[in-house]
Amino acid sequence: MSSTLKSSPRKYRAFSPARVWALATNTVTQLVRMKILFLLLLFVVIVVAAAFAFPTRSPEQQLKLLKDVVFGALQVFSIVMAISATALLLPRDVEDRTLYTILSKPVPRHEYLVGKLLGVLLLIGGGLLFMDVFFSGVLWLKQTMITAANIEALKSEQSDTPENIAAVRALIAHQGLTWNLHAGVWCVFLKAAVVASLALLMSCIATSTLFTILVSFCFTIAGQGQGLLRSFVFKSLPVTWKKICSFVLALLLPDLGLFDQVQAVIEGNSIPLATLAETTGFAAAYVVLYAGVAHLIFSEKEL
Amino acid sequence: MIEEKKQSKSESPKAVSVENLTKIFQGAMGRKPLTAVRELSFNVAPGEVYGLIGPNGCGKSTTMKVMLGLLKPTVGSASVFGHDSDAVASRHDVGFLPENPYFYKHLTGRETLRFFGKLCGLGGSELRDRADAMLDLTGLKNAADRRVGGYSKGMLQRIGLAQALIHEPRLLILDEPTAGVDPAGSRRIRDLILELKARGITFVVTSHLLEQMQEVCDRVGIMSQGRMVREGRLEDLISVENQTEIIIEGASAEQLAQVRAIFAGSSGAKIMSLGKPRTTLERLFLETTVQTGDEE
Numbered sequence: 001m002s003s004t005l006k007s008s009p010r011k012y013r014a015f016s017p018a019r020v021w022a023l024a025t026n027t028v029t030q031l032v033r034m035k036i037l038f039l040l041l042l043f044v045v046i047v048v049a050a051a052f053a054f055p056t057r058s059p060e061q062q063l064k065l066l067k068d069v070v071f072g073a074l075q076v077f078s079i080v081m082a083i084s085a086t087a088l089l090l091p092r093d094v095e096d097r098t099l100y101t102i103l104s105k106p107v108p109r110h111e112y113l114v115g116k117l118l119g120v121l122l123l124i125g126g127g128l129l130f131m132d133v134f135f136s137g138v139l140w141l142k143q144t145m146i147t148a149a150n151i152e153a154l155k156s157e158q159s160d161t162p163e164n165i166a167a168v169r170a171l172i173a174h175q176g177l178t179w180n181l182h183a184g185v186w187c188v189f190l191k192a193a194v195v196a197s198l199a200l201l202m203s204c205i206a207t208s209t210l211f212t213i214l215v216s217f218c219f220t221i222a223g224q225g226q227g228l229l230r231s232f233v234f235k236s237l238p239v240t241w242k243k244i245c246s247f248v249l250a251l252l253l254p255d256l257g258l259f260d261q262v263q264a265v266i267e268g269n270s271i272p273l274a275t276l277a278e279t280t281g282f283a284a285a286y287v288v289l290y291a292g293v294a295h296l297i298f299s300e301k302e303l
Numbered sequence: 304m305i306e307e308k309k310q311s312k313s314e315s316p317k318a319v320s321v322e323n324l325t326k327i328f329q330g331a332m333g334r335k336p337l338t339a340v341r342e343l344s345f346n347v348a349p350g351e352v353y354g355l356i357g358p359n360g361c362g363k364s365t366t367m368k369v370m371l372g373l374l375k376p377t378v379g380s381a382s383v384f385g386h387d388s389d390a391v392a393s394r395h396d397v398g399f400l401p402e403n404p405y406f407y408k409h410l411t412g413r414e415t416l417r418f419f420g421k422l423c424g425l426g427g428s429e430l431r432d433r434a435d436a437m438l439d440l441t442g443l444k445n446a447a448d449r450r451v452g453g454y455s456k457g458m459l460q461r462i463g464l465a466q467a468l469i470h471e472p473r474l475l476i477l478d479e480p481t482a483g484v485d486p487a488g489s490r491r492i493r494d495l496i497l498e499l500k501a502r503g504i505t506f507v508v509t510s511h512l513l514e515q516m517q518e519v520c521d522r523v524g525i526m527s528q529g530r531m532v533r534e535g536r537l538e539d540l541i542s543v544e545n546q547t548e549i550i551i552e553g554a555s556a557e558q559l560a561q562v563r564a565i566f567a568g569s570s571g572a573k574i575m576s577l578g579k580p581r582t583t584l585e586r587l588f589l590e591t592t593v594q595t596g597d598e599e
C-alpha cells in the first residue's frame with residue numbers, strides 16, 4: 001500500500017481530450033437516462049403520419065408537404081433539445097453541488113464547459129442522424145410508391161411512352177430523396193449548435209434552470225426574427241449605419257435566419273456548396289464566441 | 304526536470320498551508336458583503352489529521368473551498384503540497400468530500416467512480432481495479448451496480464469518500480463526513496479515516512461530532528466567526544496542566560476506596576473528581592465559540 005504515497009503526481013496537462021471526452025459521454029449518458037430521447041419516438045410518429053396524410057394532393061405536393069412537416073418537426077426538436085438539455089445540465093450541477101466534486105478533481109473549468117457542450121452536440125447530432133436516416137427511408141419509400149402509382153396511371157391512360165415515364169420519374173425524384181435533404185439537416189444541426197452554446201452562456205449567467213430555459217427561448221425567437229427587425233427598424237438608416245447596427249445586433253443576438261436553408265430543400269432547390277460552407281463558418285464563429293464568453297464568466301464564477 | 308520537482312517538494316514539508324486568509328462574499332444587489340473567513344492561518348504537516356471545528360456558519364466549508372480552488376481568496380493564500388490552490392495541478396494530490404455530497408443519480412456507484420477516475424487521468428484496467436478496490440474499501444461492493452439515486456445518506460458519504468480516494472491523493476479534505484449518518488455508519492467512516500491515516504494520508508476534516516474528532520485528530524483548530532480562536536495538539540488543548548486523569552477499568556469498590564484513602568491524608572494533592580470519564584473537547588468547544596447568529 002506504499003503506492004498511496006507516490007511522491008510524483010501524474011503529469012498534469014492543461015487540456016486533456018480524455019477528460020473532455022469523459023465529461024461529454026457522461027453528459028450524453030445523463031441525458032439519455034433522463035429519457036430525453038423519447039422525443040425521437042414522437043418524431044417517428046409525426047413522420048409516419050405525415051407520410052400517409054394528404055393523399056389527394058398531386059404527387060409533387062405530397063412530397064413537398066411531407067418534407068415541410070418533417071423539417072418543421074426537426075427544427076423544433078433540435079432547438080428544444082439544445083435549450084433544455086443545456087439548461088438542465090449546468091444549473092443543476094451547481095444546484096446539486098456535483099460541480100464541487102468535479103472541479104475538485106484536476107479539471108480546468110474550460111474543459112468542463114467544453115465537455116458539457118460537446119455532450120449536448122453529440123446528443124443532438126446523434127438524434128438528427130437517426131432522424132435523417134429514418135426520414136430518408138420513409139421519403140424514399142413514399143417516392144417509390146408514388147412513382148409506381150403514377151406510372152400505373154399513365155399505363156391505364158395508355159400514354160406510358162418512355163418520355164412520359166422519364167418525365168414523371170424526374171419530377172418526383174426532384175422532390176424526393178436527394179443529397180440536399182442531408183444538407184438541410186446539417187443546417188438544422190448548425191442552428192441547434194448555436195442555440196446550445198447560447199443556452200450554455202445563459203446558464204453561466206443564471207443559476208436557475210427555469211431562467212435559463214426562458215431567456216434562451218426568448219433569445220432564440222428574437223434571433224429568428226432578426227431579419228425582420230433589420231428590414232423594418234433599420235430601413236430608414238443610411239447604409240453605413242445600417243451595416244454597423246446589423247453587425248452589433250448580430251453579435252448580441254444570433255442571426256438564426258442564416259441557417260434557414262430548409263425552404264430551399266422543401267422547394268426541391270439545391271443548396272450551393274459555397275453557401276453550406278459559409279453557413280458552417282458562421283455557426284462555428286457563433287459557437288466559439290458564445291462558448292468563449294461563457295468561459296470568461298464561468299472561470300470567474302464563485303461557486 | 305523531474306529531479307528538480309521532487310526536490311522542491313521535499314523542501315516544503317507542509318501538506319497544507321493557509322496564510323492570512325480572508326474571504327469576503329460580495330453581497331448581491333444591495334445586500335452587504337459578508338466576511339466568512341478573517342485572517343486565518345494554519346499549517347498541516349504530512350501524515351497529520353487536522354480537525355477544523357466550530358459552529359455552523361463560522362467559515363469551515365469556505366476555508367476548504369479556498370484550499371481546493373473552488374473559491375478565490377479575497378486576501379491571503381492557500382497551498383497544498385507547495386502548489387498554490389489556484390493552480391489546477393494542485394488538485395492531483397487532493398481528494399475532496401463535500402458537505403452533503405450529491406452525485407449524478409443516474410449513474411451506478413461503479414460508474415460514478417469510473418467517471419471521477421477518468422477525470423483524474425486514470426483509464427483502462429488500472430481504473431477498473433482502482434474503482435473496485437475503493438468499492439471494497441468503503442464497503443459498497445454489493446451496492447456497486449445500483450444507481451446512486453437510491454443510496455442512503457451513509458452510502459452517499461461512503462461513495463463520496465471512495466471518489467475522493469480514486470486517484471490516490473496524499474491529502475483528503477472531508478467536510479462533515481459523518482453528518483446525518485447513523486452511529487454505526489459514522490463509526491465505520493471513522494475507522495476508515497484511521498486506516499487511511501495509518502497509510503500515511505494527511506487529513507483535514509470538519510465535524511460536529513466532537514467525540515469522534517477527539518478519536519481521530521492529531522491537532523485541531525477551533526474557529527469562531529471566521530477566526531481561529533484556539534489551535535494546537537489535541538492533548539495540549541484539552542489537558543489541564545496540573546491535573547492527572549487516571550482511567551481505571553474494572554476496579555472494585557474496595558480498590559476505589561483505597562485510592563481515595565491514599566489522597567485523603569496528603570496535603571498537596573487531592574482528588575478533583577472520581578467518576579465516569581466524559582468528553583472534554585465538547586466543553587472546550589462550547590466555552591471558546593460563539594454561536595453564529597447569537598450576536599449582531
Ligand SMILES: Nc1ncnc2c1ncn2[C@@H]1O[C@H](COP(=O)(O)OP(=O)(O)O)[C@@H](O)[C@H]1O
Pocket residue numbers: 302303328337338339357358359360361362363364365366
Ligand atoms: N457562496 C456564498 N455566498 C455568500 N455567502 C456565503 C457563501 N458561502 C457561504 N457563505 C456564508 O459564509 C459563512 C460561512 O459559511 P460556511 O463556510 O459554509 O460555514 P461552515 O461550513 O463553518 O458551517 C456563512 O455565514 C454563509 O452564509
Ligand SMILES: [Mg+2]
Pocket residue numbers: 360363364365402478
Ligand atoms: Mg460547512
